[in-house]
Amino acid sequence: MDQATNDTVAQQELEHEQEFVDGVYEQLERSTKNAQELAREGHGRAHLGHEGGLVERDAMVFQAAKRIATLNAAHEGLVFGRLDLSTPGEAPRYIGRIGLRDEDRDTLLIDWRAPAAAVFYQATAADPQGVVRRRVLRCAGAKVVAVEDDLLDSEIETDLVVVGEGALMAQLSRARDRTMHSIVATIQAEQDKAIRAPSKGVVSISGGPGTGKTVVALHRAAFLLYSDRARYERGGVLIIGPSGVFMRYIERVLPSLGETAVALRSLGEVVDGLRSSRHDEPAVADVKGSARMAELMRRTARQAVPNAPRDLRVFYRDDNLVLGPRELAAVRRQLLSQGKRNRQVPRVANALLDAMWRQVRGERGRERGREEFNDTLLGTAAFVDFVLSWWPPLDATDVLGWLRDPEVLGRVAEGVLSRGDQALLSRSFGPVREPREVRTTPDDWSIEDIALLDELRYELGDVPQKPRGDRDDDNDPLAHLFDDEVPELTTFVDRDAPRQNPRTTVRVEDDGYAHVLVDEAQDLTPMQWRMVGRRGRVATWTVVGDPAQSSWPVPAEATTAREAALGDKPRHSFHLSTNYRNSSEIYDFAARYAERVGLDADLPNAVRATGIDPEERTVVDLREGTHDAVKELAGAVEGTIGIVVPAARRDQVQGWLEGWTDLAEAAAGGSLARVAVLTGLETKGLEFDGIVVVTPDEIEAESVTGRATLYVVYTRATQRMITLTT
Numbered sequence: 008m009d010q011a012t013n014d015t016v017a018q019q020e021l022e023h024e025q026e027f028v029d030g031v032y033e034q035l036e037r038s039t040k041n042a043q044e045l046a047r048e049g050h051g052r053a054h055l056g057h058e059g060g061l062v063e064r065d066a067m068v069f070q071a072a073k074r075i076a077t078l079n080a081a082h083e084g085l086v087f088g089r090l091d092l093s094t095p096g097e098a099p100r101y102i103g104r105i106g107l108r109d110e111d112r113d114t115l116l117i118d119w120r121a122p123a124a125a126v127f128y129q130a131t132a133a134d135p136q137g138v139v140r141r142r143v144l145r146c147a148g149a150k151v152v153a154v155e156d157d158l159l160d161s162e163i164e165t166d167l168v169v170v171g172e173g174a175l176m177a178q179l180s181r182a183r184d185r186t187m188h189s190i191v192a193t194i195q196a197e198q199d200k201a202i203r204a205p206s207k208g209v210v211s212i213s214g215g216p217g218t219g220k221t222v223v224a225l226h227r228a229a230f231l232l233y234s235d236r237a238r239y240e241r242g243g244v245l246i247i248g249p250s251g252v253f254m255r256y257i258e259r260v261l262p263s264l265g266e267t268a269v270a271l272r273s274l275g276e277v278v279d280g281l282r283s284s285r286h287d288e289p290a291v292a293d294v295k296g297s298a299r300m301a302e303l304m305r306r307t308a309r310q311a312v313p314n315a316p317r318d319l320r321v322f323y324r325d326d327n328l329v330l331g332p333r334e335l336a337a338v339r340r341q342l343l344s345q346g347k348r349n350r351q352v353p354r355v356a357n358a359l360l361d362a363m364w365r366q367v368r369g370e371r372g373r374e375r376g377r378e379e380f381n382d383t384l385l386g387t388a389a390f391v392d393f394v395l396s397w398w399p400p401l402d403a404t405d406v407l408g409w410l411r412d413p414e415v416l417g418r419v420a421e422g423v424l425s426r427g428d429q430a431l432l433s434r435s436f437g438p439v440r441e442p443r444e445v446r447t448t449p450d451d452w453s454i455e456d457i458a459l460l461d462e463l464r465y466e467l468g469d470v471p472q473k474p475r476g477d478r479d480d481d482n483d484p485l486a487h488l489f490d491d492e493v494p495e496l497t498t499f500v501d502r503d504a505p506r507q508n509p510r511t512t513v514r515v516e517d518d519g520y521a522h523v524l525v526d527e528a529q530d531l532t533p534m535q536w537r538m539v540g541r542r543g544r545v546a547t548w549t550v551v552g553d554p555a556q557s558s559w560p561v562p563a564e565a566t567t568a569r570e571a572a573l574g575d576k577p578r579h580s581f582h583l584s585t586n587y588r589n590s591s592e593i594y595d596f597a598a599r600y601a602e603r604v605g606l607d608a609d610l611p612n613a614v615r616a617t618g619i620d621p622e623e624r625t626v627v628d629l630r631e632g633t634h635d636a637v638k639e640l641a642g643a644v645e646g647t648i649g650i651v652v653p654a655a656r657r658d659q660v661q662g663w664l665e666g667w668t669d670l671a672e673a674a675a676g677g678s679l680a681r682v683a684v685l686t687g688l689e690t691k692g693l694e695f696d697g698i699v700v701v702t703p704d705e706i707e708a709e710s711v712t713g714r715a716t717l718y719v720v721y722t723r724a725t726q727r728m729i730t731l732t733t
């Protein structure tokens with residue numbers, strides 16, 4: 008066929024597909040209207056006047072709202088695939104982001120996750136699995152702009168035409184914007200296997216940079232929700248990634264696949280009510296992340312409250328009752344031997360009463376009996392105040408704050424941390440604060456502290472919930488402490504604690520999920536594995552990572568913690584071997600670096616060549632050199648540009664960038680929005696069309712794992728990379 012004929016054929020195919028796609032969008036409109044109608048009808052049920060009507064209403068409105076959300080989310084690129092099969096007379100199958108039936112309930116569009124769509128991803132020329140032609144439709148909104156075909160079975164006599172250059176290459180060469188996109192149209196066979204792996208135990212997905220680990224893991228989450236919706240929607244799916252920037256980068260993928268029932272959390276946001284985006288400096292982070300901190304937290308959770316009263320004195324009838332430090336220490340030990348500290352809150356008063364009752368010798372006191380003794384003391388303000396300040400319900404943030412006192416830190420760190428490590432911790436926590444005067448704020452905590460706080464939450468336990476209904480008040484002299492009628496003790500937790508401390512955590516028993524997906528798993532510290540592990544005790548897991556990109560200095564310790572978190576669940580491993588991100592020139596450069604510095608890297612195969620090698624420049628003036636490099640890239644690439652800098656230069660370079668007005672003019676759209684300044688660690692998981700690496704040797708020297716970080720940096724660019732050395 009000559010070129011003109013080729014173009015005509017391609018045009019005819021486009022028009023033909025457009026007709027089909029138009030029909031699908033019309034059906035989408037009808038389905039949305041039907042769902043809205045259902046929602047309205049559901050609301051009507053509430054007027055039926057009986058309770059069943061309300062239940063029905065809730066169920067109908069809920070189902071309708073879910074359907075409407077799915078239909079709305081599916082608009083962009085709704086139809087993306089078509090399969091022509093070798094079975095004579097079988098109509099082509101169209102594949103979409105969601106499944107759709109027409110008014111006669113006949114299948115119009117197959118959900119990409121359905122078994123009938125699997126061959127779309129798995130068929131190859133070597134093993135066509137009954138597929139003659141696979142077609143990818145590229146759409147802009149509802150308009151079909153291109154079709155890309157693969158003829159898989161050339162043995163079969165067919166009049167099907169084949170157009171396009173290949174969907175994958177077209178997809179890989181596109182300009183990058185600030186968010187990750189779904190790859191439903193071009194999932195590759197090895198990726199598809201990991202996505203559709205059965206939901207048992209732990210699925211680990213490994214592979215070098217840019218092999219699609221993140222995007223595959225997200226599609227797997229969507230697949231699990233589709234294949235076992237009741238279980239995963241009810242139990243929840245938790246997705247953990249390294250940073251807030253990364254979470255924002257990936258957050259659109261799942262909604263674009265029609266899934267919204269997923270919790271996306273960075274490592275600084277895993278604990279409800281706490282949020283941190285600040286890392287400690289590497290040396291401090293190494294101490295805080297180490298498994299030794301578990302013992303330190305255990306000991307801290309058992310310390311006496313700083314500034315708590317040291318003795319309790321009450322005069323009862325004829326006796327002067329005194330519990331001094333020794334007696335109080337014995338009561339403390341006895342309470343702690345019965346379980347977690349906060350769980351003992353309802354028992355504290357009784358334990359103290361027991362210890363004091365033993366001192367009642369006077370006849371008048373003995374005669375009146377224990378019950379009256381209890382009533383009298385529980386009605387005494389001094390006693391109640393003592394209970395509250397000696398054994399208050401504790402929040403993890405308060406308890407971690409105790410370590411600001413070097414004396415407390417020295418006590419709990421004895422034999423666990425060296426003096427040098429203790430000094431690092433002290434410096435990071437800052438000076439002692441007056442309890443209850445200067446409260447801690449969320450900004451006080453680093454990402455590394457969040458895992459310590461979680462450890463403390465579990466060590467402290469929850470204050471038992473107020474017993475309801477089945478309380479045995481007669482036999483439990485303290486049951487009334489949990490009754491609304493005794494305001495002081497009850498409302499301290501309910502009212503004062505949340506007001507003074509907006510970070511009061513929810514109960515630990517609410518933490519579990521049905522599926523936990525950990526991305527960039529090679530970077531979790533042992534303490535973070537403990538934190539994440541607690542969320543997935545009964546969950547199925549997907550664990551994604553590349554050991555060569557790890558910035559944790561003691562891999563063996565992290566492996567042990569990871570194994571403990573995953574327990575004895577069965578494991579299934581998948582390995583991805585093609586780098587879809589970097590041009591082959593850029594990846595060759597990165598791979599050579601990895602070999603040179605002795606990283607044990609898993610080197611994937613980069614499939615896309617651009618003919619442009621990365622450039623290593625030596626500059627006299629770094630500011631000017633950076634400016635010129637960014638300007639050059641702004642002209643050369645359409646999408647995002649990353650300026651990667653050592654942490655110590657971040658503010659400086661950010662300042663330069665803000666002053667470069669000529670760059671804003673040069674950048675497309677007259678804005679610098681597509682240019683970002685990041686540290687090496689912050690680039691984890693992200694990608695940019697162009698990268699300027701400012702002083703790579705300084706990035707490498709920044710931490711003991713600086714070489715792995717620099718390798719990560721070298722594998723972020725899709726099109727162009729310039730390194731600058733002075």
Ligand SMILES: Nc1ncnc2c1ncn2[C@@H]1O[C@H](COP(=O)(O)OP(=O)(O)OP(=O)(O)O)[C@@H](O)[C@H]1O
Binds near residue numbers: 178217588691
């Ligand atoms: N089958 C595919 N079709 C189109 N694009 C793909 C495919 N697989 C991966 N990509 C693209 O390749 C890029 C890299 O993917 P991703 O970020 O998931 O890789 P990764 O293995 O997690 O990388 P890293 O470990 O380096 O952070 C993304 O832009 C992704 O959309």
